[in-house]
Amino acid sequence: MLDPKQAIFPRKQPRQGRSAATYEAILEAAARILEREGPEGLTTNLAAELAGVSVGSLYQYFPSKEAIIAELIRAMRDQMLADLTDAAASLQDAPINVAVERLVAASIRHHADRPALARVLEAAQPMLPLHAETAAREAEIQALIMRTLKGYGVADPDQVAFDLIALTKGMVDAAAQAGAQDFAAVQARVVRAARGYLG
Amino acid sequence: MLDPKQAIFPRKQPRQGRSAATYEAILEAAARILEREGPEGLTTNLAAELAGVSVGSLYQYFPSKEAIIAELIRAMRDQMLADLTDAAASLQDAPINVAVERLVAASIRHHADRPALARVLEAAQPMLPLHAETAAREAEIQALIMRTLKGYGVADPDQVAFDLIALTKGMVDAAAQAGAQDFAAVQARVVRAARGYLG
Amino acid sequence: MLDPKQAIFPRKQPRQGRSAATYEAILEAAARILEREGPEGLTTNLAAELAGVSVGSLYQYFPSKEAIIAELIRAMRDQMLADLTDAAASLQDAPINVAVERLVAASIRHHADRPALARVLEAAQPMLPLHAETAAREAEIQALIMRTLKGYGVADPDQVAFDLIALTKGMVDAAAQAGAQDFAAVQARVVRAARGYLG
Amino acid sequence: MLDPKQAIFPRKQPRQGRSAATYEAILEAAARILEREGPEGLTTNLAAELAGVSVGSLYQYFPSKEAIIAELIRAMRDQMLADLTDAAASLQDAPINVAVERLVAASIRHHADRPALARVLEAAQPMLPLHAETAAREAEIQALIMRTLKGYGVADPDQVAFDLIALTKGMVDAAAQAGAQDFAAVQARVVRAARGYLG
DNA sequence: GATGAATGAGGATTCATTCAT
DNA sequence: GATGAATGAATCCTCATTCAT
Numbered sequence: 001m002l003d004p005k006q007a008i009f010p011r012k013q014p015r016q017g018r019s020a021a022t023y024e025a026i027l028e029a030a031a032r033i034l035e036r037e038g039p040e041g042l043t044t045n046l047a048a049e050l051a052g053v054s055v056g057s058l059y060q061y062f063p064s065k066e067a068i069i070a071e072l073i074r075a076m077r078d079q080m081l082a083d084l085t086d087a088a089a090s091l092q093d094a095p096i097n098v099a100v101e102r103l104v105a106a107s108i109r110h111h112a113d114r115p116a117l118a119r120v121l122e123a124a125q126p127m128l129p130l131h132a133e134t135a136a137r138e139a140e141i142q143a144l145i146m147r148t149l150k151g152y153g154v155a156d157p158d159q160v161a162f163d164l165i166a167l168t169k170g171m172v173d174a175a176a177q178a179g180a181q182d183f184a185a186v187q188a189r190v191v192r193a194a195r196g197y198l199g
Numbered sequence: 200m201l202d203p204k205q206a207i208f209p210r211k212q213p214r215q216g217r218s219a220a221t222y223e224a225i226l227e228a229a230a231r232i233l234e235r236e237g238p239e240g241l242t243t244n245l246a247a248e249l250a251g252v253s254v255g256s257l258y259q260y261f262p263s264k265e266a267i268i269a270e271l272i273r274a275m276r277d278q279m280l281a282d283l284t285d286a287a288a289s290l291q292d293a294p295i296n297v298a299v300e301r302l303v304a305a306s307i308r309h310h311a312d313r314p315a316l317a318r319v320l321e322a323a324q325p326m327l328p329l330h331a332e333t334a335a336r337e338a339e340i341q342a343l344i345m346r347t348l349k350g351y352g353v354a355d356p357d358q359v360a361f362d363l364i365a366l367t368k369g370m371v372d373a374a375a376q377a378g379a380q381d382f383a384a385v386q387a388r389v390v391r392a393a394r395g396y397l398g
Numbered sequence: 399m400l401d402p403k404q405a406i407f408p409r410k411q412p413r414q415g416r417s418a419a420t421y422e423a424i425l426e427a428a429a430r431i432l433e434r435e436g437p438e439g440l441t442t443n444l445a446a447e448l449a450g451v452s453v454g455s456l457y458q459y460f461p462s463k464e465a466i467i468a469e470l471i472r473a474m475r476d477q478m479l480a481d482l483t484d485a486a487a488s489l490q491d492a493p494i495n496v497a498v499e500r501l502v503a504a505s506i507r508h509h510a511d512r513p514a515l516a517r518v519l520e521a522a523q524p525m526l527p528l529h530a531e532t533a534a535r536e537a538e539i540q541a542l543i544m545r546t547l548k549g550y551g552v553a554d555p556d557q558v559a560f561d562l563i564a565l566t567k568g569m570v571d572a573a574a575q576a577g578a579q580d581f582a583a584v585q586a587r588v589v590r591a592a593r594g595y596l597g
Numbered sequence: 598m599l600d601p602k603q604a605i606f607p608r609k610q611p612r613q614g615r616s617a618a619t620y621e622a623i624l625e626a627a628a629r630i631l632e633r634e635g636p637e638g639l640t641t642n643l644a645a646e647l648a649g650v651s652v653g654s655l656y657q658y659f660p661s662k663e664a665i666i667a668e669l670i671r672a673m674r675d676q677m678l679a680d681l682t683d684a685a686a687s688l689q690d691a692p693i694n695v696a697v698e699r700l701v702a703a704s705i706r707h708h709a710d711r712p713a714l715a716r717v718l719e720a721a722q723p724m725l726p727l728h729a730e731t732a733a734r735e736a737e738i739q740a741l742i743m744r745t746l747k748g749y750g751v752a753d754p755d756q757v758a759f760d761l762i763a764l765t766k767g768m769v770d771a772a773a774q775a776g777a778q779d780f781a782a783v784q785a786r787v788v789r790a791a792r793g794y795l796g
Numbered sequence: 797g798a799t800g801a802a803t804g805a806g807g808a809t810t811c812a813t814t815c816a817t
Numbered sequence: 818g819a820t821g822a823a824t825g826a827a828t829c830c831t832c833a834t835t836c837a838t
Contacts, residue, residue: 002239003829019801038326040201043828054803059830123322126376127237162377163370163388170369171362177325178361189362196395202812218818243812244821253820254813264812400637401833417797436724438599441832443800452799453834463833521720524774525635560775561768561786568767569760575723576759587760594793600808616822640807651824656809 002039002127006066011059023061025051027075030068035116039069039124070128073121076110077137083109084141088148096152100194103145105187107168112183115176122169141165154198164194201238201326205265222260224250226274229267234315238268238323269327272320275309276336282308283340287347295351299393302344304386306367311382314375321372340364353397363393400437400525404464421459423449425473428466433514437467437522468526471519474508475535481507482539486546494550498592501543503585505566510581513574520571539563552596562592599636599724604660605667620658622648624672627665632713636666636721667725670718673707674734680706681738685745693749697791700742702784704765709780712773719770738762751795761791 013023029050033042044065048058062068087106091099111118125134142161149157168190175186212222228249232241243264247257261267282305290298310317324333344360353359367389374385411421427448431440442463446456460466481504489497509516523532543559552558566588573584609616626648630639641662645655659665680703688696708715722731739758746754765787772783 002237022801038201040326044830045828055830056803056832057801060801063830065829119325126318127239159388162373163392166370166373167366167392168369170367170372171365173369174361174365189358193362193366193392193396196398197392199395205812242810245811247821255815255820256818258813259818400635404833436599438724442834443832446800454799454836455797457834458797517723524716525637557786560771561790564768564771565764565790566767568765568770569763571767572759572763587756591760591764591790591794594796595790597793619822641809642807652809653811653824654822657822660809662808 002069002124003064003066004127004129006064006129008064008067008070008128008130010067010071011061011063013061019061022051022053022057025053026058026061027068027072031072031114031117034069034072034120035114038120039127042069066128069121069124070130072117073125073128073130073134074137076118076121077134077141079110080107081137081141081144083107084144088144091148096198097195099148099152100198101191103148103164104168104190104194107165108172108183108187108190111172111176112187115172115180115183119173119176122173160198163197167193167197201268201323202263202265203326203328205263205328207263207266207269207327207329209266209270210260210262218260221250221252221256224252225257225260225267226271230271230313230316233268233271233319234313237319241268243267265327268320268323269329271316272324272327272329272333273336275317275320276333276340278309279306280336280340280343282306283343287343290347295397296394298347298351299397300390302347302363303367303389303393306364307371307382307386307389310371310375311386314371314379318372318375321368359397362396366392366396400467400522401462401464402525402527404462404527406462406465406468406526406528408465408469409459409461417459420449420451420455423451424456424459425466425470429470429512429515432467432470432518433512436518440467442466464526467519467522468528470515471523471526471528471532472535474516474519475532475539477508478505479535479539479542481505482542486542489546494596495593497546497550498596499589501546501562502566502588502592505563506570506581506585506588509570509574510585513570513578517571517574520567558596561595565591565595599666599721600661600663601724601726603663605664605725605727606660607664607668608656608658608660616658619648619650619654622650623655623658624665624668628669628711628714631666631669631717632711635717639666663725666718666721667727669714670722670725670727670731671734673715673718674731674738676707677704678734678738678741680704681741685741688745693795694792696745696749697795698788700745700761701765701787701791704762705769705780705784705787708769708773709784712769712777712780716770716773719766757795760794764790764794 010023012019026047030042030047033047033050042065044058045055047065047068048055051058058068062071083106084103087102090102094102142158142165145161145164146157149160154160171190171193172183172186175183180186209222225246229241229246232246232249241264243257244254246267247254250257261270283302286301286305289301293301341357341360341364344363345356348356348359370389370392371382371385374382379385408421424445428440428445431445431448440463442456443453445466446453449456460469482501485500485504488500492500540556540559540563543562544555547555547558569588569591570581570584573581578584607620623644627639627644630644630647639662641655642652644662644665645652648655655665659668681700684699684703687699691699739755739762742758742761743754746757751757768787768790769780769783772780777783
């Protein structure tokens with residue numbers, strides 16, 4: 001399972017009508033299984049069944065199990081990047097404390113939404129040959145944070161951006177795994193750590 | 200694979216002679232496979248072959264594949280706890296800055312040693328029914344840090360301990376995954392974050 | 399695949415207009431796939447796509463994949479029979495040496511045209527329940543040759559016809575498989591063998 | 598099926614004891630299925646069942662279905678080469694007529710033994726990436742016949758050898774397919790054709 | 797008539813685990 | 818104790834065929 005040599009791009013991306021519904025149903029079913037059972041629990045037959053379609057249909061849209069996971073990862077990354085872009089755009093001349101708060105909030109959103117899913121997808125990522133692709137998205141994310149920090153005159157903004165992302169991920173993962181419900185509190189603590197790190 | 204309903208305790212832990220060597224050889228073989236190929240690449244047949252024993256022998260020592268992984272996780276946890284215990288014992292009346300440095304160093308050690316293995320084992324942990332068991336070890340670790348922090352008069356030491364462990368793990372994982380070699384530098388940045396968090 | 403229990407007759411044979419074009423397009427697409435990939439490579443979906451029609455349309459003309467192959471075989475047989483009939487008609491009082499040459503030339507024609515296709519179709523034939531049907535065509539072919547030979551006073555003309563057909567097929571197949579381009583030379587050697595056999 | 602990209606070499610070739618029995622049982626079972634049902638009828642599960650072993654065992658010896666067929670082809674070629682080598686060695690100063698008779702007999706033997714199997718294997722051969730390998734064996738066979746012909750002063754012995762092999766195969770295949778039982782008679786007619794070709 | 801999304805039986809292959817030797 | 822051949826359930830994936838639109 002999680003064969004790193006698998007094709008990871010969807011076969012077709014039907015963005016309308018019945019097909020789109022099937023496509024989304026498959027992704028949602030896979031997401032639920034991943035949340036409940038982890039990557040080992042995800043089988044194509046189970047995902048199809050849960051989505052209410054046949055295996056054949058699943059394979060019409062995704063060439064492999066890996067492609068489904070890859071697509072979920074892409075969606076997660078895309079949402080995070082979108083959230084961060086919005087947050088960055090909203091900053092204007094806000095003080096750095098506010099900036100950190102908004103960026104952290106944006107970084108956390110998908111974790112707060114579906115913590116278990118987020119955690120599983122993060123863990124699965126290095127097993128997939130997404131590197132080039134996801135690396136690019138990650139780089140965009142990091143660059144965006146970096147530019148924002150730079151705007152506030154932070155030294156070595158690249159490294160700092162990397163570390164802030166890392167510590168945020170670490171704290172949110174740990175909280176999620178420990179069963180945290182109150183992500184506002186988690187966010188507050190992450191902000192404290194980020195501010196502390198920035199000095 | 201990674202069936203959460205599997206037995207996870209070694210059949211016997213031979214602490215001497217040829218048996219002990221076989222036992223260790225199997226663990227080491229499994230560790231190498233996990234490092235190179237991830238959890239999907241670990242098969243009992245392959246581990247046995249790499250360890251230079253037959254599958255039959257492997258099953259004499261471990262009742263299931265899960266038990267091998269579980270044992271590696273235990274070993275990692277135990278080492279970390281031992282390192283932290285040593286670090287805590289060495290503190291005496293050292294100032295808090297020194298304390299943070301030593302504790303972080305102890306926390307990081309096994310990551311610095313075998314970053315890929317550490318990462319895989321962390322990810323595998325929630326898939327195994329180790330919770331009770333590892334939770335206890337994690338609690339010990341957290342308690343130890345908590346007590347140390349308390350000694351320095353830190354407020355809400357339990358939560359702080361939890362967060363420090365989490366952000367350390369997050370930063371080290373990210374660095375390891377990004378291919379970091381210089382773990383002294385990583386450690387320095389983690390210390391900066393920890394100190395910042397503590398205020 | 400190549401289920402011998404399948405229907406093997408076209409649903410309709412539209413001999414005019416758009417339908418005829420579609421019908422022919424499907425046959426030609428299937429032929430190309432068979433040439434390039436062999437029988438294992440032929441799928442109804444692929445054939446339809448290559449023909450520029452939908453699978454649904456394909457099934458409007460052919461009740462099964464087997465029916466497509468069967469039709470190609472029929473076409474090949476029919477062409478061969480037509481060629482042989484022409485050749486026989488042209489003989490008049492030509493000496494036997496000439497007769498052999500013309501008959502061999504007629505037998506070879508479709509091999510020379512599309513050697514790979516001819517070979518694949520020959521091989522597929524025994525897998526299909528064409529026996530009754532093709533056997534009849536083969537019998538006609540053999541009878542035609544037999545009658546011609548009889549006209550020249552050849553003894554045991556039935557057996558001789560059978561053997562001449564067989565050795566021709568064998569030599570041409572082998573040459574085709576070996577990548578022969580110059581089918582005139584192949585023809586010359588077949589003629590030599592045929593004349594030799596006739597004594 | 599008959600995926601040309603499959604591994605075609607046996608995994609282990611246990612030449613003794615129980616393993617050898619299993620290995621042979623699988624080959625024999627596959628051979629019987631090929632005889633009865635053709636290549637489409639051969640499934641790994643069926644072969645294993647007929648051989649009285651589990652699928653797992655089958656895959657211990659053969660990495661793919663293709664490897665089983667490839668091995669049967671190798672065996673057939675090897676037997677033919679051995680038969681021809683023996684025949685050639687027995688010729689001494691025998692006249693060419695006798696030589697032709699013995700070589701034809703050797704060429705035919707495996708067809709006479711299991712005509713249906715021989716036919717299926719011949720047809721399957723071009724579908725498998727045996728080319729390099731079998732081509733070598735075929736070349737050996739052709740070279741052997743060529744040398745023998747040369748010894749009798751036959752002109753263009755390479756081409757003649759090629760053609761004799763081809764016409765033999767063609768005639769025997771056709772006879773086998775037509776349900777011939779009396780391969781002595783077939784052999785006599787092949788000899789007639791071969792002598793005729795040689796002039 | 798044409799379309800192509802959907803179906804699901806069928807078949808290849810893997811791998812944790814057992815057990816006779 | 819050790820061995821490794823054997824097992825077979827589990828899983829991925831394909832493709833001929835149908836049928837609602």
